Amino acid sequence: MPRFKKKRSQKVGLPPGTLVYTGEKVLVKPRITVMDYDENNLYETELTTFEGCLVYKNKPTVTWINVNGISHIPNLEKLGECFNLHPLVLEDILNIDQRPKIEDYDDYLFIVVKTIRYDESTNEIVADQISLILGNNYVISLHENNVEIFDVIKERLRTAKGRIRKAGADYLAYALIDFIVDNYFIVLEKFGENIEFVEDEVVKQPTPQTLSFIHKAKNDMILLRKSMWPLREVVSRLSHRESPLIIEATSVYFRDVYDHVIVAIDTVETNRDILSGMLDIYLSSASNKLNEIMKVLTIIATIFMPLTFLVGVYGMNFKHMPELEWPYGYYTVWGVLITAALSMVLYFKRRKWF
Amino acid sequence: MPRFKKKRSQKVGLPPGTLVYTGEKVLVKPRITVMDYDENNLYETELTTFEGCLVYKNKPTVTWINVNGISHIPNLEKLGECFNLHPLVLEDILNIDQRPKIEDYDDYLFIVVKTIRYDESTNEIVADQISLILGNNYVISLHENNVEIFDVIKERLRTAKGRIRKAGADYLAYALIDFIVDNYFIVLEKFGENIEFVEDEVVKQPTPQTLSFIHKAKNDMILLRKSMWPLREVVSRLSHRESPLIIEATSVYFRDVYDHVIVAIDTVETNRDILSGMLDIYLSSASNKLNEIMKVLTIIATIFMPLTFLVGVYGMNFKHMPELEWPYGYYTVWGVLITAALSMVLYFKRRKWF
Amino acid sequence: MPRFKKKRSQKVGLPPGTLVYTGEKVLVKPRITVMDYDENNLYETELTTFEGCLVYKNKPTVTWINVNGISHIPNLEKLGECFNLHPLVLEDILNIDQRPKIEDYDDYLFIVVKTIRYDESTNEIVADQISLILGNNYVISLHENNVEIFDVIKERLRTAKGRIRKAGADYLAYALIDFIVDNYFIVLEKFGENIEFVEDEVVKQPTPQTLSFIHKAKNDMILLRKSMWPLREVVSRLSHRESPLIIEATSVYFRDVYDHVIVAIDTVETNRDILSGMLDIYLSSASNKLNEIMKVLTIIATIFMPLTFLVGVYGMNFKHMPELEWPYGYYTVWGVLITAALSMVLYFKRRKWF
């Protein structure tokens, strides 16, 4: 998860509503797919411009316009004109450094959420911004890359599985958000596995890599948390039906998504606490290890320093050193050396140093 | 307490209300026990399917349907049909990774709680999810394994001990939740003992096992806390009689359970604080121990290094070293050595190094 | 303060209202003292059973029934009958593991508080639970041991000192709670002295005992805090006159007690912060000390290792070592040794190692 976007500063001083895309351009031209359906019929098409989009706005059927590739600004302006969107909405769609949020523009709701996935190749969490516009009978979803993201929902629409074809645009918005929230769990489960794996390591054989993992995982949690708390509020407001665009029956489903978000936040917070604990354990383990190392050094030094001193004594060249003349002097010294060494060893044993 | 469930991800993209059991299947077929009672009569039976369950819904007597084994989905669907349960309720019953929660569906309350027990063999806390449905004159309790869990309540119903037979379904729900909350205390008391035991150890003779225990206990507290804060809210809402299904007289009892939950949460928070404190003490103890070890090393080195140097001097082979010729040179050197050693010892004594 | 009571678990599964005393039995039979007074008269007696207690309930004078020894259950049941107490109240009186709380049963208030004292012999804080029942014209106080606890208040009643004889039962309840809160200050002052004493120690000469004290004091603060925050709420509710049992004039006095509780909580929180700070200082001091020790070792080693090497060189037995033949070789070596040692000492001095 690249933490520090640098594009926001390029907008300093520009008047509000100036359309500048702050992300990395992925698609040169947008892919616009339209699904128009009611309980009985489903009409699916792919557009290249928003020229004719006004048609869908006024149809009684539910229309889902999914836009992959938002960086083509004239197109976006056309969309804004067509659906009568506030300039700040268009600006926010392009500014991919938004917090999740919901804004009520009376005849439509503007919702910004983040979808995340775990990139196995770089071991990083990748977050993409998805903007949703929920009108009376339409949903517009806009994002940059991720070509495949909503395929599961499309499939459900095609096969008319579940309530989705019978319900209105608000239920479609629910289905999209529910799907996005569910993706958090995939990432969190992946994390959970990693954490459990490293937790074993940290107690048994901590390495600098362990430290590095903990550090990275903590930062990832900080960033996940940062996008999940506002998401919680977004879903909470949807479930409380502050807007007439969401009907009673659907708000129950949003309440359900809300529960999921809470569980996800709980998991993130728990992971943070566990990772903090792991760092403490890491430090304690390192400190234990140092004690072990120092014990080895001290034992060796304590045994051999006095012995070396003793043999040094009898290496002196004094003329008059009576012990040197003793016939068993040498053996006596060995006896003293061994006794001294053994008593030192015993002393350390009794102090439980090894 | 296995921390990271991995089953939630299998549901990503499925329409809401799709019934998927996310836990470990324990019972192949459910055991359904029914207790139907009023003050004077008690009728007890065991069902295998929910075919005839509609009978109980409309009886004026209180009916308790206890379902062990929820993973048999057709059965559950039948139950849902019979008691007119919302699809999301059925989904939540099967999703054993819920937070404790309460939901008001007007003609019934849906309550999810967690019961915990301490598994002595693995030294782990095991949590099971219990779903309760409280209707006008019935209570349905659903969970997976734990065959024996509510036997005490059943016995109380059979012997008509206390108010339980005279009161309504809300009182039965209270009795079940009260029992579940009481189980938290058994686990917390077990923990309390362990903590007191290890606390002694951490000050006197900390070992890596101590560290490992503290780490595990901290994580257990994090997880207990995670399930107890929402439980607190569940019981609080029950005690505030938000639903007409709970009568005035019973709400006093829920207030009592609420007090118990608060005491349990207090204990968990206290344990967390104490465990954090223990980790600090552990680190300080390790640091003290290192100081002790280093003192030994330094004392030994400081005494023997100069001495070894001195005897080295008189081991040199210079032609002209007058001291070597002195008749008492050797004894003089011994005098110097002993004096040096003693003064070093005195110095360390005065600095209180031992 | 024994932290982990183990008696609560013995109640698991029992119906609510089952009377089980969860504490340590101190008094075999209760000592019941009754003081019945108005401004002019005071009647004092001692009962052994609650047989005749109904008399006091209906008298217009204020009656204070003080019960020492609550573990005699039939007696308590009699009391409950006489004053028409809810079964949960009786249960709570016996369950000495309550949080401080207040409950409004319309015709009486049920108040649970903790009184603490410092046991000099064991250096421990001892907490006792006191239950108060405040009715229209009576106060019942119940607790287990502490024979002498309310003697000061009794004396004040006898000598008619202050407002106490002129005021009603609510003022008596105030006097009791005020007295209990004042006892917190005695303990906190004792603690304050100890902390100031140890604080000096921790900077100057920290020992493992210091660590042990800090640890214990931190845990004591955690536990004091646990009983004082709910006490704060109890007194707050009393001062806000939620019940008509407390008249306007008395609520001013409760507001005063409330201020005292806040000061006490402040002191506990301050102590916690200071103790946490002391632990940091302890760790830093230990780390400083280690540095000091290591400096000694390094200085000694750095001076004597090269010297020992040098004298070792001239202890070699090579046939051809010209220096050995020099007439002033020995003195030259001494010169070199002393120069080397001095320059090393100078180097350490310049680096401010001593």
Add this chain to the structure above:
Amino acid sequence: MPRFKKKRSQKVGLPPGTLVYTGEKVLVKPRITVMDYDENNLYETELTTFEGCLVYKNKPTVTWINVNGISHIPNLEKLGECFNLHPLVLEDILNIDQRPKIEDYDDYLFIVVKTIRYDESTNEIVADQISLILGNNYVISLHENNVEIFDVIKERLRTAKGRIRKAGADYLAYALIDFIVDNYFIVLEKFGENIEFVEDEVVKQPTPQTLSFIHKAKNDMILLRKSMWPLREVVSRLSHRESPLIIEATSVYFRDVYDHVIVAIDTVETNRDILSGMLDIYLSSASNKLNEIMKVLTIIATIFMPLTFLVGVYGMNFKHMPELEWPYGYYTVWGVLITAALSMVLYFKRRKWF
């Protein structure tokens, strides 16, 4: 700032309203100064008793009674009688261990605040309690020592500088409180200087004195904070005009004081954060230093231990050691020694140990 007052315990068990002064007696007899003024006239006098004080209560002009020395209790009782003060107010005036607070007794407001100053001689913060009573047309300020404290305000009254002579008693109360709050900044600025000074030290050359300073400063911040948060509430309530004693025009000024208190609290909190950070840096610096020390030791030991071993080899007295006979044996050994030493030095250089 002496943290632990021990006088509160002397009041345990006394009836409320018993007047006991809990501070250190400074003045034997009180100095009472009275300033009675309106826009045009100022009458200033000094009283020794409160005999005639009733006069001032009922005058239409604003009266400020400033009492230095509160420990003379009969005097205080007279004051209470004269201005009809509640016994608890008198008690609180004498109990100098109060939190800042405000109490509304309908016809007067009772305000307790703390003034602080930095005692350069002891390097300690000294706090004094000041009680204010704001009536309809009078302000009474009471405190123990600090003879000079309000001289600036008196001077402003005498010279009729600013609005003060035109406004009412509420504005006088504002002027006093504003002055007290301003004194916090003097102390905080002094602290700021000290912190900046020590901050340099902690990174460059931390000493145990640095540690001691940080510890003391942290505790001072804890205590300042303890008295400033309730002060914030006092001023907030004054600025919200909860009492009719404060007129609209004055509440703007109290809002201004409120802003100042917030800035002061911000500064204290910032200081706490910075001091905590400094402690972390201190620990890290100590740890760095240890690493440096150990590197020196290790380098010395690693270079000289093998060398000493080598010269020891040729100090052995074996009959048959061919090297000893070599004509250039001695020089060869020197070559080996120097090569070994140099390669060790190179190794450490490459590992960037120095």
Add this chain to the structure above:
Amino acid sequence: MPRFKKKRSQKVGLPPGTLVYTGEKVLVKPRITVMDYDENNLYETELTTFEGCLVYKNKPTVTWINVNGISHIPNLEKLGECFNLHPLVLEDILNIDQRPKIEDYDDYLFIVVKTIRYDESTNEIVADQISLILGNNYVISLHENNVEIFDVIKERLRTAKGRIRKAGADYLAYALIDFIVDNYFIVLEKFGENIEFVEDEVVKQPTPQTLSFIHKAKNDMILLRKSMWPLREVVSRLSHRESPLIIEATSVYFRDVYDHVIVAIDTVETNRDILSGMLDIYLSSASNKLNEIMKVLTIIATIFMPLTFLVGVYGMNFKHMPELEWPYGYYTVWGVLITAALSMVLYFKRRKWF
């Protein structure tokens, strides 16, 4: 960011409304620029005094008076007179140590904000206070130095880019505040880069400079946070249209600024968490490094101490040491030495010490 201003204390005891400039004087005389505009016309002028400023107050067009250099007090008094400003407003403009705040004086809003920039030369964040007065049809902006700060906005006015010329004074205030908030992002992005850079360093090769950077960055974050939280409240109140001076259409724009402030605060909090984590990693790395150093020392000592002892034995001068006479004694000793050294090396290898 100089943390401790010392100028506030110079105002202690002065009556409120006394005008004292608490900052560093930058401009000797103020530069006052006036832009008076409606949709069609723009009149731009530069004043030296506020003599004629009343003219602008009553014109229907929007007037922006931008004052660079506030320390000239008579000028400011003139302005206050002209626009009828409260004395406390003038005082606050001069007191550059304010928290961001908003105050509603009915016919104008007084807003204090801080603008920040990163000074590359000193690596410091520089904060300047900007005061805004938003009246019915005028905006007055006042600050000390920063000559160029609002040039972008001026240019936008001149070129009539965006809505700015069509909208009222409230929109101009929005444009100024939006511009100020955007400047936070430039600084935060700069910080983000630095943090990412140092983060690499801290894991790989931590140096005391790293520590110093972390310390400084943490303090900068503390200070940024201190000015951003109140800014959040200022913008929140503006977006909620508490004053009629802000029309509906503009409040949407303030909501947008509000979102930006929240993102900025999020970033600051995230940075704080990451920096705290980095400190932990730093400590752990230092501890790892110490372990590495100690391992080297211990390995060397453990290998060479026994060897030195052994060669010392055969350096003794005893008459009777049979080994010395052996023909292969010397080679045997070498064999023993090498065997001992190798087995030690093997032992350390197996314990994974290198």
